[in-house]
Amino acid sequence: MKPIHVLMAVLMAAVLAGCSASNMASRDKGEDGQYETVLKSNNSLLYSRLQIAQLNERQVGDLMQVQATLENAWKFELDFQYKFKWFDANGFELAPEGQAWRQLILPGRNQANVQAVAPNPTAARYEIWVRE
Numbered sequence: 001m002k003p004i005h006v007l008m009a010v011l012m013a014a015v016l017a018g019c020s021a022s023n024m025a026s027r028d029k030g031e032d033g034q035y036e037t038v039l040k041s042n043n044s045l046l047y048s049r050l051q052i053a054q055l056n057e058r059q060v061g062d063l064m065q066v067q068a069t070l071e072n073a074w075k076f077e078l079d080f081q082y083k084f085k086w087f088d089a090n091g092f093e094l095a096p097e098g099q100a101w102r103q104l105i106l107p108g109r110n111q112a113n114v115q116a117v118a119p120n121p122t123a124a125r126y127e128i129w130v131r132e
Contacts (some may be wrong), residue, residue: 025052025128046132062121068128068132072106079105082130084116086123095119118119
């Protein structure tokens with residue numbers, strides 16, 4: 001494949017990725033081995049107003065449970081939806097149709113906890129998606 005074709009393919013993938021209207025938060029392992037919360041967004045307005053204040057994980061039996069503290073950094077209320085996506089160690093999404101979008105109205109300068117439990121014990125990673 002010619003270099004120009006590779007460049008065009010990469011640019012096209014970036015453009016298509018930018019067309020989504022969702023944001024995603026995940027907990028990724030940094031180069032130093034420590035976990036850090038990462039918020040990615042394709043919706044600049046929601047991204048500038050919503051933050052992940054804290055992210056906690058624990059085992060409940062053999063299932064992973066997650067609690068995220070979402071913070072509205074804006075002075076007015078935010079009305080949005082969120083959902084958790086679960087992945088196994090190989091990156092395959094678990095029960096993709098199992099999690100429905102949930103509505104959340106978060107008053108200005110306030111926080112709310114959202115929680116979810118993995119659909120099965122093979123869950124190794126999760127993402128929190130939000131949209132307006």
